[in-house]
Amino acid sequence: MAPRTLFEKVWAAHEVVPETRDTPAVLYIDLHLVHEVTSPQAFSVLRSLGLKVHRPERTLATMDHSTPTRTDQVLGRVPIALDAAARQVKQLEHNARDFGIELFAMRDERRGIVHVISPELGATQPGMTVVCGDSHTSTHGAFGALAFGIGTTEVGHVFATQCLLQRKPRTFAVNVNGTLPPGVTAKDLILGIIGRIGVGGGTGHVLEYRGSTIRALSMEERMTVCNMSIEAGARAGMIAPDATTFAYLEARPRAPQGSAWSAALARWRTLGSDPGARFDESVDLDAATLEPMITYGTNPGMVMPIGAAIPRAGDAAREKALDYMGFRGGESLLGKPINVVFIGSCTNGRIEDLKAAARILKGRAVAPGVQLLIVPGSQAVKRAAEAEGLDEIFKSAGADWRESGCSMCLGMNGDTVPSGHYAVSTSNRNFEGRQGVGARTLLASPLTAAASAVRGRITDPRELM
Amino acid sequence: MSGLKRIESHTVVLAASNVDTDQIIPARFLTTTERTGLGRRLFADWRYGADGAPNADFVLNRPEAAGAQVLVAGRNFGCGSSREHAAWALKDYGFRAVISTEIADIFRSNALKNGLLPITVSEATGGWLVAHPGAAVEIDLERLTLTLPTGPVAFELEPFARHCLLEGTDELGYLLGKMPDIERFEAARSG
Numbered sequence: 232m233a234p235r236t237l238f239e240k241v242w243a244a245h246e247v248v249p250e251t252r253d254t255p256a257v258l259y260i261d262l263h264l265v266h267e268v269t270s271p272q273a274f275s276v277l278r279s280l281g282l283k284v285h286r287p288e289r290t291l292a293t294m295d296h297s298t299p300t301r302t303d304q305v306l307g308r309v310p311i312a313l314d315a316a317a318r319q320v321k322q323l324e325h326n327a328r329d330f331g332i333e334l335f336a337m338r339d340e341r342r343g344i345v346h347v348i349s350p351e352l353g354a355t356q357p358g359m360t361v362v363c364g365d366s367h368t369s370t371h372g373a374f375g376a377l378a379f380g381i382g383t384t385e386v387g388h389v390f391a392t393q394c395l396l397q398r399k400p401r402t403f404a405v406n407v408n409g410t411l412p413p414g415v416t417a418k419d420l421i422l423g424i425i426g427r428i429g430v431g432g433g434t435g436h437v438l439e440y441r442g443s444t445i446r447a448l449s450m451e452e453r454m455t456v457c458n459m460s461i462e463a464g465a466r467a468g469m470i471a472p473d474a475t476t477f478a479y480l481e482a483r484p485r486a487p488q489g490s491a492w493s494a495a496l497a498r499w500r501t502l503g504s505d506p507g508a509r510f511d512e513s514v515d516l517d518a519a520t521l522e523p524m525i526t527y528g529t530n531p532g533m534v535m536p537i538g539a540a541i542p543r544a545g546d547a548a549r550e551k552a553l554d555y556m557g558f559r560g561g562e563s564l565l566g567k568p569i570n571v572v573f574i575g576s577c578t579n580g581r582i583e584d585l586k587a588a589a590r591i592l593k594g595r596a597v598a599p600g601v602q603l604l605i606v607p608g609s610q611a612v613k614r615a616a617e618a619e620g621l622d623e624i625f626k627s628a629g630a631d632w633r634e635s636g637c638s639m640c641l642g643m644n645g646d647t648v649p650s651g652h653y654a655v656s657t658s659n660r661n662f663e664g665r666q667g668v669g670a671r672t673l674l675a676s677p678l679t680a681a682a683s684a685v686r687g688r689i690t691d692p693r694e695l696m
Numbered sequence: 697m698s699g700l701k702r703i704e705s706h707t708v709v710l711a712a713s714n715v716d717t718d719q720i721i722p723a724r725f726l727t728t729t730e731r732t733g734l735g736r737r738l739f740a741d742w743r744y745g746a747d748g749a750p751n752a753d754f755v756l757n758r759p760e761a762a763g764a765q766v767l768v769a770g771r772n773f774g775c776g777s778s779r780e781h782a783a784w785a786l787k788d789y790g791f792r793a794v795i796s797t798e799i800a801d802i803f804r805s806n807a808l809k810n811g812l813l814p815i816t817v818s819e820a821t822g823g824w825l826v827a828h829p830g831a832a833v834e835i836d837l838e839r840l841t842l843t844l845p846t847g848p849v850a851f852e853l854e855p856f857a858r859h860c861l862l863e864g865t866d867e868l869g870y871l872l873g874k875m876p877d878i879e880r881f882e883a884a885r886s887g
């Protein structure tokens with residue numbers, strides 16, 4: 232057999248019916264993740280057609296997008312402040328019960344952001360196909376799964392048939408070699424990749440991140456990288472499973488146990504791209520040349536090393552973006568005052584991210600007038616952080632420590648950035664209004680975010696390390 | 697969904713590139729549990745000022761935009777969030793086709809499932825359309841042609857999606873018809 236890529240192996244193993252000129256492939260889905268915002272209309276379709284969920288045991292639901300992060304609301308001591316959010320939460324409870332789907336509801340200790348909880352439970356595994364009505368499903372590709380976001384109509388398709396109609400995407404190798412310098416994180420790496428290939432550079436493709444830099448990343452760092460594949464327009468991003476992957480998964484509650492574990496390992500070891508496998512596109516990066524990165528515009532491709540000067544606007548789109556951000560081409564961002572810092576999201580809301588932030592915040596205080604919001608990616612991350620005393624470091628620095636959820640990553644749960652305010656955010660999208668109407672978002676790593684919170688100004692984290 | 701064969705309309709041009717789905721429909725409107733009624737929220741933050749009054753400069757608020765069924769957009773339209781609400785909002789507003797030199801993957805898929813035709817054109821055609829807002833165009837889905845006042849150009853569309861749009865059938869029916877294959881596949885894997 233001709234050498235195959237990781238993607239081609241996973242795709243082939245899930246083709247129920249291969250594609251033809253006239254019809255797309257019928258692709259089998261191993262794991263379907265569900266949340267409250269993109270599922271209600273899909274459940275309605277099932278009801279109106281009298282259909283059941285074909286494989287409820289392959290379906291896992293949580294609440295994260297519209298849920299509040301304030302403890303009193305999560306614990307039910309006071310009602311959820313946003314009516315519409317309360318309705319969506321109720322409706323998901325009702326739908327999960329009616330269709331026999333496992334749900335991590337509001338006060339479940341396993342609840343959290345959908346892309347954080349599935350890996351931490353060991354539900355996401357190498358070689359799987361994973362979908363969710365959410366574009367950051369690409370996160371799960373860190374395990375060597377083919378994982379991608381779908382729309383609500385497709386959520387309905389997976390409910391009813393456990394399958395999707397799909398055309399086979401093309402492949403794109405992202406080769407990264409060398410050692411990341413101190414203070415340069417996985418977030419800076421993926422921002423650097425997006426800056427290089429552009430926000431539409433991956434359209435129609437599945438990225439495979441390869442090379443010595445990628446091999447050296449922890450699972451959490453790999454998730455940060457794969458998470459933002461969609462920000463390059465890619466259908467998905469994948470990393471071949473290896474010893475790091477297996478060590479992370481072993482003994483997680485939903486991972487195979489006993490003899491099933493050894494059988495799974497044997498299978499997973501064969502998944503990596505074969506030597507000589509061909510990719511449709513490729514790009515090479517040298518990790519040693521990377522620096523802490525920050526965005527200056529209104530999409531993640533408008534990004535630069537933190538000490539650089541903002542590129543001078545060359546076209547109308549860039550001009551409009553700089554106008555929205557209140558920046559001028561040619562100026563530096565270092566030292567610019569900020570109002571809000573958000574540490575969290577499915578990009579940077581895991582325990583290693585919180586530890587990185589704590590390294591900077593320990594024994595320091597948030598600058599006067601700056602709001603620092605730290606929101607763990609899941610309740611499990613919250614407990615782990617509290618077990619290590621990170622919450623104490625955060626609180627004594629003056630940060631606001633919350634319950635898990637998407638929070639300020641998108642402005643639909645009560646956590647928003649006020650209009651015109653600058654927010655250094657560890658999330659993944661700096662679109663106009665993403666964090667609140669008129670909000671001005673600067674994407675960066677947890678280190679840069681924490682350092683900027685301490686100084687109250689955009690700060691190179693290496694100055695505080 | 698009724699079959700879609702021809703669209704004749706003048707265009708509305710939104711020339712910006714990388715228009716993401718957060719602009720098409722901001723997240724705070726995603727708390728709906730319905731598919732309908734989102735048209736009035738379409739491009740809400742560009743269309744309305746902070747006081748809720750229409751922003752006269754925004755293209756959809758200009759008199760000549762009234763009744764347009766074809767949106768011409770800059771490169772990489774529909775990038776970002778997978779929210780199908782973006783396609784629902786455009787459709788609910790009255791658009792039946794979106795033309796761009798590049799359309800983001802998930803948005804394209806969502807559009808097709810809602811009878812909103814995503815058409816990718818060459819730089820030359822895209823450039824012409826952007827330079828001629830309000831141009832009268834005709835889209836023929838059977839022949840896969842887009843006719844501009846300067847003449848017809850061909851476009852491509854995934855054959856199965858085209859079939860579904862023309863017939864007004866949906867993909868779920870087709871997938872349900874594959875249930876025997878799906879169950880055989882499941883049995884073979886667990887066996």
Ligand code: SF4
Nearest residue numbers: 367576577637640641
């Ligand atoms: S944290 Fe942000 S990007 Fe991640 S799933 Fe939630 S809203 Fe989407």
